[in-house]
Amino acid sequence: MKITGKTRIMFILADPVAHVIGTDVLNQAFAARGLDLACSPLHVPPEGLASVLQGLRQIRNLAGFGCTIPHKAAVLPLLDQLTEEARAIGAVNFVRRESDGSLTGTNVDGAGFMAGLKAQGVEVTGRRALLLGAGGVGRPIAFSLALAGLSELVIANRDLTRAEDLAEGVRALVPGCRTRACESREMPPPEGFDLVINATSLGMKPDDALPFDPRRLQPQSVVAEVIMTPAVTPVMAMAAARGCLCVPGLAMMRPQAGLVAEFLGL
Template sequence: MEITGQTKLMFVLAHPIGHVRATAILNAHFQSIGRNVAASPLHVAPEDLETVIGAIRKMRNVIGFGTTIPHKIPVMRHLDELTPNARNVGAVNFTRRDEDDRLIGHNTDGLGFVAGLKANGVDPVGKRVLQIGAGGAGRAVAFALAEAGASALRIINRDVGKAADLARNIVALYPDCDATAGPEKAEDFDIVVNTTSVGMKEDDPIPIDLGRTGPATVVADVIMSPPVTRLLAKAAERGCKTIGGKVMPDEQMGLVTAFLHV
């Protein structure tokens, strides 16, 4: 890919940066649709987030940026506007920079995750889901699953209060989804999804005991690197259908292109 003064640029802000693969997916997508846009990872420590975003406002050939761990929630306070989806989720994974230097935040994580499930033959309608995590990605996935028709959503999180708050938010918008918080057995659910960063490191523990799960259980992970986490490897050993994290950004590309006005 040739990058010139005519190329529109975007970044993906993260800390740490080594796990980021979204830029490769974005660049492949932009090339496939004939757009002169290039994406690059940008290593931004939490204490530098405000400074970096202030600089991006003034970069006239930058169309926006993505945010991943740990910036999806903190980034909101530095933006001018949030889409309804981002406001409901309470996290932002893509921000558009308009010509007047305004920054508008959006969230495509959950929509992409559900699209990835469906692309792999899994429809959330009527399904009982056990979700690990209630952070930025977790909120996006939870709202999207409820909107897609999941009948029940059980949320596990180290901070139980945070999980309970998310469950209440889900019920307020989607009363047909029985959203609750607290521990539960994996085998009692149709879908188990990890939305945390646990699994990025080789020595990370498996975030949940898969118990007596088997072929009737779908186990998904939002982590892209490694492509097969210890959770997914264990699930495969038990005969579960597994879905890796790469499906989420793959399915988001059309959503991101439209939002960025590319």
């Protein structure tokens, strides 16, 4: 990769930042498409977000920037325009800088997640899913799964209010998907679900608790993970040992380069 004054730039805003590999995934994908575009990580603490965004508006060779934990929801009120997806989801994971410096937010997490499932041949229509986490990445996954024809969705979250809020949003958009919320510690065991998705951050740190009990998985269930570092989380390793097909976090990230390039009109 050669970065010169002709290279358009892109960032991923995160805090913490050391675990981020999306910059490299995007850079490799852009290079493969012959695009002169370079993505770097910006370690932005929550209290610095507004000020950083004011600065980014002024940078003329900035194509856009990705947002990850903890900025996906916090960035919303700081933007000028939102796509329908971002508005419905209530979270933004990519922002385009328009030529006048205004900022348009979208969310390609859901589309990336669905593309990752599809690449592994995972069927969603008519199936039952257990989703752990109703945060910045859980929200787009819930909407995308429901829109893809899921028959039943259970959303488990530490904070019940957020899970209920998300369930209500999904029911309003896709009444045909039976959607309910529960508190994490009251969630049903994973057996009986075709798809179990970890959309929490549990598994990033070595001493994290398991997001659900993998001993109660049936081998025909698919386990999907949103965490990219480590590439194989403890719960994935245990699920794989039980014979489950596992879809890693990277599977969700990789298609996003194409989705982002499309959103940027490249």
